[in-house]
Amino acid sequence: MSRVEMNEDAFEVPARNEYRYLVQDEGEEEIQYVRRHYVSPFLVVSKRCMFLIACGVIGLLTLAGYLAYVAQTPPPGFAEVLTDCGWLRGHREGRGYSFKGIPYSIPPVEERRWKPPQGLKDAGKCWEGVYDATRFRSVCAQIQPLEKDGVVSGKEDCLHLSVFTPSLQPSDKLPVMVWIHGGYLHMLSGQEKGYSPTEELAVQTQTVFVSFNYRLNAFGFMALEVLREGSSTNTSGNYGFMDQIQVLHWVQSNIHVFGGDPQKVTIFGQSSGGTSVWTLMMSPLAKGLFHRAIDMSGSYVYNASLESAEKDNLVFLKRTGCKDAACLRKLNISQILQAIPWLDYPSWAAADLTDIPVKGRFYGPVAIVDGHVLRSPPFESWEKKTFFNDVPFVIGTTEQEADFFPPMKNISVWTWGDYQWYVTEKLKPFGEKVLTEAKKLYNSSVPCPITDRCPERLFTTLVSDMRASCPNNDLAMRAAKALESPVYRYLVTYTPSKAADTYPLLPYPSRFSYHLLDSLAFFRSLKMAHGTVTSKDEDFQDLITKYFITFAKEGRMPSEWGEFPSQTALLGEKLSVSQNPLKERCKLWEDNGFYPYAWIN
Template identity: 30%
Template sequence: MLSGALMLSVGGLTAVPAAADDGPIVTTRYGKVQGKAGEAANSYLGIPYAAPPVGERRWRPPSPPARWSGVRDATEPGNPCMQHPSDTPWGDLTGPGTPSEDCLYLNVYTPARRSLRKRPVMVWIHGGGFTVGSGAFYGGGTLAAKGDVVVVTLNYRLGAFGYFAHPDLTKESPHGTSGNYGLLDQQAALRWVRQNIAAFGGDPGNVTIFGESAGGGSVCHNLISPLSTGLFHRAIAQSGCGFPLPARADQERSGAAWAESLGCADVACLRGKSAEEVLNASTAPNVRWVPNVDGKVLPRQVTEALDRGLFHRVPVLQGTTADEGRLTVASTYDLAGRQLTAEGYPVAVRAVYGDRTDEILARYPLSDYGTPAEALGAVFTDSQFSCSQSQTARLAAKHTRSYQYEFADRNAMDYLNLPISFPIGAPHGSEIRYVFGDVSGTPAQKALSDRMLKYWTNFARTGVPYALGAPRWERFPKVQILAPDAIAPSTTFPQDHKCDLWLGSAS
């Protein structure tokens, strides 16, 4: 694919290179795209859903893309958004291509077989801590073919490019806000879906947003954002809903201090910096590149909005993995060349939880776990994921259909053969390939993946997670435990994860 800077403008349109002759062609409102035909699924990659956010468009809401003449080659993904390489057990989440500010592209996957009916649409929002990742890292062909749905994956601005807030930006904004550009990108992609997805056989009246980690958080941010009204009809948040966000004023203060560290007293100076300069400076300490509660894009915290019913009343499915925190422990210790000892366990707890350490150690004694790493992993799992997601599921259940799960394949990452001294279990992110249908493990793991894919896609189809031949999934407060040996509801999830310690009476 050619970047926007290399394309030629012809009569207000953009001329693009001719596509290959043997792929399916779809006409969007911006021009024709030619994708790649597959045996089970077709793919249309690197479609622009917004204008490149470069130059004066840096740190501004996304604008519609330019129209083009001819047929656009849609066989390769667009550039990933600006980011540093990411070192994870799954590889570099950047995905294919070279990071660029010109990155607002999406990918569409459709079943190869024709259908007389419009199919449900599932829009994937990738994770990566709001600083890394790309839509093209996740192939949607298997999910589309097996689930008989249209799958969309997308890029959105990351790090300083997506979440920088500054008083100057707030002043120039017609809405009097700044810093949530990555979220605005997601909403622009959803508007593109509403306008164009019917041409790909998708139903614009039945759109599900789903995502994991920062993507799961983004799902819940869209769930409460007034600007996403009417853009989706179901929501699936995997390991990310309900994390507290900073206020806009706090983000503006830290943003102004960060700008001064680059020698810039105003945003005009920052817009004059190269993308590489901004990226390299974005790793400064004491700066969090996350969305902010600005009163407009995000009027309030997710938990408050869910509690008060101030969100889009769509069915919500959300959940976590059984051992979320073990990946953090593995990355901090074993994968960094050291092991957590019994003596280091209380030190590690105190470094994060301070004055609550004694209370936490009493509830998570080493004698209850095989290794200190597993003990610390349990603390992180319960405090940072399981209980907060249980809380948001409970709050949503007051106002809409709410479903919760726990993914519990304790051998989900055995295929990676990680060099660690303790069982990694079912850590953060390990459920994603099960949902996307990309499991090549044991027959039991493949069967679990098939059922999860059907639960997810039938939820997208009807608002109820079901799968033929699989156990019934009941609404919250039941929690569906998803494991290879058995799928069954649990009524003791809050107790199992000691949520009284982390949520108090709210558990």
């Protein structure tokens, strides 16, 4: 049984026939805001009622209204809140709440395909009654694997977000963390199990989490001159980033009703989600919408112009058989996805980013400098001080990023002879000096926690340094020079207790500090990924969670972490710090011009 108490605010808006109540379960402290359609005649009948019979009628009507109110009480385990576009009904799990599948833009379908998002309130499209926010909606249109004959899934009507919170009290002003999922800007969603927030995490950390879907692949990032026609921005591409910015506007308008503080918003993302974080820091459209940022394994290469991308992507237009935007908007989802140049230039699939690069082979851009979301390349913006969001910034990578999906599937049984042969063959085109130095720095005497997998660990470390960790060191250095806010750098060195062989997002039984390890640890998902966990695995999860949440709450890391470039945090079984742990290795790749081969998108 719940006890009901009318909120004082109810007397301020009698004309709307909507009143807010506080419902508090007996024996519990949490109070939730919910909506009812009960109007007591006592509020409108004059106090000058002089006749007993009239008062009796009022009493009967009041009782009838109350019974009607009780009949509308939502079932146990549900909660309702009022947003700027209407009422939401969410779910209560333990001491936490979830509101899933909330639309934050009108659907980008038909004539709205390849156009900026538009909020429902701005478009006059708010819902009637109470919106069911107890379940996720569709993921955005995508294809897996990234090739013409991959399996198509998802819909274009996918612009939804979800909120997970331990409280519905606006006065609590809890920190807010907005999660941006990865997937190379081509796949996945903000509702992947194990790779997204939960009610449990919100309660454990006393933090409000927001996750969301944004347009992907050609639907989110296709740059073509024909798409400029009728464009209010005179640009094309980067629609997925515009979706992300629309989410941040929604957060600023609504997160207080979920107990969150709109002045304490942290954006954090992994892989292409990290690239998105970097983009939002540079974008004038996101100015003032967030206050801290965490980039986990984001890309480094980010300088393609709108004009070059529109020219390169003409191969897509040719494959569709279309000549104008009207024709493109009539194509179905499969026709669009199958026309993308996945494996032919501009090679959107970028299939060998976990391998030593082929000299002179580069990939087509997905994220671009479009003049609207981004006015200039990020490094140029930092150098010229023309960026727009100077906020505390964390940049992280894992030591064996490439162990997520190594190029040779038999790498787990490599001998040292196999390792030496493969590295020699792949690096030989870059010159004898590079090859000799690489063999010296990445040699068989390097300590390895798993003896029978040492060649695998060393190879994936080499590729990760070249493609991700060393370029991100340079990114962090540029950020530290440009920002007034503190910059922090971390490198995950932890080796889990066993291989990650039970998680569908991991295509390979990763054993070392693989791409995704830090995000899975933060979301408390190592058991899901590895099947079982030890106390050391759990301690590592606690370590990641502790520091990320501290950063979200305080806007800085604790003193033991140290700012970059003075210190880099090494996240293993425990926190340790080093001034420049990758100095010698990174010098090899930087001096020999390997950074253009760094991860893109």
